Amino acid sequence: MSDPTSRSNPGHAPSWYAASANDKRARVALTGNITADVCIIGAGFTGISAALQLAENGFSVVVLEGERIGFGASGRNGGQIVNGYSRDLDTIARRYGPAKAKALGAISLEGAAIIRERVAKYAIDCDLVDGGFFAAFTDKQIRDLGEVRATWQKHGHTGLEMVSKSEVGRYVKTDRYAGGMIDRLGGHIHPLNMVLGEARAVESLGGRIFENSRVTALEMGSAPVVRTEKGSVTAKYVLVCGNAYLGTLLPAIGDRMMPVSSQVMATEPLDANLIAELLPANYCVEDANYILDYYRRTADNRLLYGGGIGYGGQDPANLTGVIRPNMLKTFPQLENTKIEFAWSGNFALTLTRVPHIGRLADNVYFSHGDSGHGVTTTHLLGKILGEAVAGHAGRFDVWASLPNLPFPGGKVFRVPLTMLGAWWYGLRDRLGV
Numbered sequence: 295m296s297d298p299t300s301r302s303n304p305g306h307a308p309s310w311y312a313a314s315a316n317d318k319r320a321r322v323a324l325t326g327n328i329t330a331d332v333c334i335i336g337a338g339f340t341g342i343s344a345a346l347q348l349a350e351n352g353f354s355v356v357v358l359e360g361e362r363i364g365f366g367a368s369g370r371n372g373g374q375i376v377n378g379y380s381r382d383l384d385t386i387a388r389r390y391g392p393a394k395a396k397a398l399g400a401i402s403l404e405g406a407a408i409i410r411e412r413v414a415k416y417a418i419d420c421d422l423v424d425g426g427f428f429a430a431f432t433d434k435q436i437r438d439l440g441e442v443r444a445t446w447q448k449h450g451h452t453g454l455e456m457v458s459k460s461e462v463g464r465y466v467k468t469d470r471y472a473g474g475m476i477d478r479l480g481g482h483i484h485p486l487n488m489v490l491g492e493a494r495a496v497e498s499l500g501g502r503i504f505e506n507s508r509v510t511a512l513e514m515g516s517a518p519v520v521r522t523e524k525g526s527v528t529a530k531y532v533l534v535c536g537n538a539y540l541g542t543l544l545p546a547i548g549d550r551m552m553p554v555s556s557q558v559m560a561t562e563p564l565d566a567n568l569i570a571e572l573l574p575a576n577y578c579v580e581d582a583n584y585i586l587d588y589y590r591r592t593a594d595n596r597l598l599y600g601g602g603i604g605y606g607g608q609d610p611a612n613l614t615g616v617i618r619p620n621m622l623k624t625f626p627q628l629e630n631t632k633i634e635f636a637w638s639g640n641f642a643l644t645l646t647r648v649p650h651i652g653r654l655a656d657n658v659y660f661s662h663g664d665s666g667h668g669v670t671t672t673h674l675l676g677k678i679l680g681e682a683v684a685g686h687a688g689r690f691d692v693w694a695s696l697p698n699l700p701f702p703g704g705k706v707f708r709v710p711l712t713m714l715g716a717w718w719y720g721l722r723d724r725l726g727v
């Protein structure tokens with residue numbers, strides 16, 4: 295981690311991650327016309343995970359990033375390694391049948407395993423720490439977490455343990471929670487340093503990554519052509535990994551996801567004794583509310599606290615105004631603590647809260663919509679995209695078979711309708727029902 299007081303890292307959101315990135319060097323923009331086996335649009339976790347999988351297997355890969363590597367959600371998130379998907383496996387079983395739930399359950403721990411494997415293999419310096427705590431406010435949330443644990447155990451996850459109210463203090467010093475559950479296979483990372491480390495691994499294997507190279511057109515065909523303002527890539531395959539930042543490039547898939555913003559802030563570095571008192575086990579924490587708070591320690595002893603939500607990707611005018619009151623409810627002892635960084639980022643929400651993955655043509659694949667829990671899933675799905683290109687599409691096809699529907703209300707009403715749904719679930723949380 296570099297010195298966060300040298301904050302300049304142009305092209306990134308003004309985050310603590312950008313300030314403390316351990317590789318601030320920019321890559322050149324694409325100029326001229328080049329060829330590759332695979333052209334990937336977007337250098338977030340999904341695109342870079344796919345690139346690494348492909349480069350490791352001998353494919354020539356070009357990644358085109360409109361801004362900087364990790365510019366999107368991947369370089370701004372809470373850094374929490376959360377296992378599983380944004381919809382739990384019971385819901386997946388009810389909706390899509392037990393066979394699909396079994397197939398997805400069998401690989402639901404793989405995303406976190408990929409992260410740990412790559413950190414070790416490529417010596418990625420990203421402050422990896424093991425352990426996550428899910429905090430419950432109410433007895434109902436404790437029962438729900440117990441059900442999640444029972445389902446997970448059926449799928450082979452043995453790292454979950456329930457935590458009683460009297461044990462909460464082992465993980466977080468606050469009076470707010472009625473109990474919770476720990477996940478020993480969870481954890482946290484500096485996400486921008488993770489994706490930068492993976493990008494370096496891609497390059498070490500011969501892959502090429504261009505920054506400031508926004509894709510403006512994709513021409514389908516037997517050798518698709520991907521165009522930027524100053525160049526083009528002709529490839530055998532194209533992978534679309536632009537997620538919530540894809541914009542209007544491909545309306546056929548853009549209409550099935552909605553950008554949603556979440557806000558994060560980082561305090562000044564805290565006294566080592568104080569931060570160890572607040573989060574003694576150094577686990578990351580997320581609460582069980584529908585619109586949830588998530589927080590953790592950083593390697594330089596800051597509290598990094600996230601929450602809030604903006605459907606349609608709208609940012610509130612005052613970022614800390616949303617998050618700081620929540621932080622103080624959890625840790626009133628931080629009343630006089632300075633907030634040094636505040637930023638926001640967009641993730642892609644799907645109507646089903648299940649990632650949307652599929653083919654736009656025989657040689658053009660896409661994946662997006664991890665719906666807020668994407669650090670692990672993007673690593674898994676990036677790998678699966680790479681496998682599909684290599685001709686092993688079994689796991690890709692399971693995901694691609696899950697139906698994904700457009701948001702009701704079209705472009706105009708989808709935001710207010712989703713807000714209404716979120717308000718309803720938020721109200722249930724507040725009432726404890």
Ligand SMILES: Cc1cc2nc3c(=O)[nH]c(=O)nc-3n(C[C@H](O)[C@H](O)[C@H](O)COP(=O)(O)OP(=O)(O)OC[C@H]3O[C@@H](n4cnc5c(N)ncnc54)[C@H](O)[C@@H]3O)c2cc1C
Nearest residue numbers: 336338339340360366367368371372374509536537668669
């Ligand atoms: C504030 C916040 C906090 C979060 N916290 C967590 C967390 O703690 N744990 C967790 O599991 N998940 C979390 N998430 C979700 C997680 O970060 C995302 O699911 C994940 O990073 C998505 O990765 P991605 O590669 O699919 O998309 P992104 O990281 O958004 O990458 C897409 C990239 O594509 C580029 N792009 C788009 N269009 C084009 C184009 N036309 N040409 C070229 N490039 C293009 C963008 O510039 C961007 O860099 C959080 C998300 C946010 C926003």
